[in-house]
Amino acid sequence: MADPQAGARGPPEPQAETLVEPARVNGSTAEATLSGTELAWRPTGAIRDSGERRKLELESDVLGFQVEGRALKVATFARGDDARPPSPLGCGGGGGERKRGELVVEMESEEAAQRWGEAIGDRFAALGRPKRLLIIVNPYGGNKGGRKVFQTEVLPLIEAAGIHYIMQETTHRLHAQEIAHSLDLQKYDGIICVSGDGILVEVVNGLLQRDDWSTAIKVPVGIVPAGTGNGMVQALLHSAGEPFSMSNAVFAIIRGHKRALDVTSVVQGKTRFFSVMMLTWGLVADIDIESEKFRWMGSARIDFYSLLRVVNLRRYNGRILFVPAPGYERFGDPVEQTTSYKSDGASNTMEEGTSNVCNDVTCTYSGPSVDEADLKWRSLNGPFVNAWISNIAFASEGVMIAPQAQFADGYLDAAIIKDCPRSVALGLLLRMKDGSYIESPYVEYFKVKALRIEPGLRVGSSTIGGIIDSDGEVLARGDVTQTADEPEHLMAYGPPIQLTVDQGLADIFSPR
């Protein structure tokens, strides 16, 4: 099992040599010091008494640098008004937006500038900053703005950081999965998606379908928001107290911090899908998927269709079985016996005690090895209005579905809305913005190690079921409204769908 803190790095060892050099900093004489990851300067000469010591943190205030002759040119990206050129003297840590600037440190000799350049390069390397990235751009995600986001938001920062990159646009559905599946991973320090959350999930699935999946999945992934649903970026930035913005998302990647990320195996029979975000069944899935036909309305489509769905509130029969995380054993009712999901076909290809699915030629990832005998299942019986099972706190910028979710705790957060009056359902939808809906007596909120959905028919219907959606992908559809241009669904609506979590299996670039 991976260390949940894996990849988190502190500043380089303090014993890195301190450099002190007389210089001109943005034209004024000064004494420049590089100590650890701090670049500081103190005015000397005529203004020495009035000038104060200024500093930049390489880790959090600096994009990159260049050495040109005797000049060390530092591209800054610091918070606060001070960071604006021509006086990019920000100290970081303050409030406000980050702004780009440049600090020019002119040394007395080219050798000195060279020495400083090498020292700063070493310190960036020790911070784990990526040097080579594959950037996958979905030109069709969201408002079809992926290409523009790449040109105007990503490229300027990546170039200032001196990162080498290859950009590849997706040309069709599942293209990102194919790219991740066949990529020469030796060439890259990370795979970045300029897209919605869907492309990120394709990349994770592509990496786990490789026969070298155990090393492939450790290649850090990253995301710059350019889709309709940008829940992962919102969750990452929010967890670090950073506002949602493209540039904050790009800078998080440049800084090179990574955090471990749970991967959930969603399994039905021999079919598997790997999720890093969430699964929804019921009201929210219906709103997300069925409102597609009102896309011409723009962002109003979700509000409009939510209202429609609440007025004609649907309830779904079925059962949700789960293995509670420690401390959540009081939820649901005990279940005496469950049929092993391994008996339905998945086990035919699963080697006991390993996480591989093998054929004659290769072995790919099959999910965490779970000893079914150790699992103590409990259950909730329908009818349900909605089930949300999530690994991260946000579904999109404005929807906090699982306020207590952790990226790598090895558990999923379940928020189950039981049968409730229409007025309550409307109130719950409105309170999803800040996550306070989970306090309602109509919502059961708990953490699980494993969960199984046994989806049933809509209350009052003998033929129509619901929609099960995971990370934007419709997994199963029990209604009759599938459109002709919709791809085949991975799973059937009716047979159980089981979720198990592999703690911290993937790594993702994160501001902290």
Ligand SMILES: Nc1ncnc2c1ncn2[C@@H]1O[C@H](COP(=O)(O)OP(=O)(O)OP(=O)(O)O)[C@@H](O)[C@H]1O
């Ligand atoms: N060139 C393409 N043509 C059509 N579909 C594509 C193309 N490239 C990627 N896709 C598909 O677009 C879907 C959505 O991608 P993405 O994650 O960027 O956006 P999203 O916010 O999840 O969804 P959307 O904005 O489309 O509602 C993915 O399922 C992906 O397979």
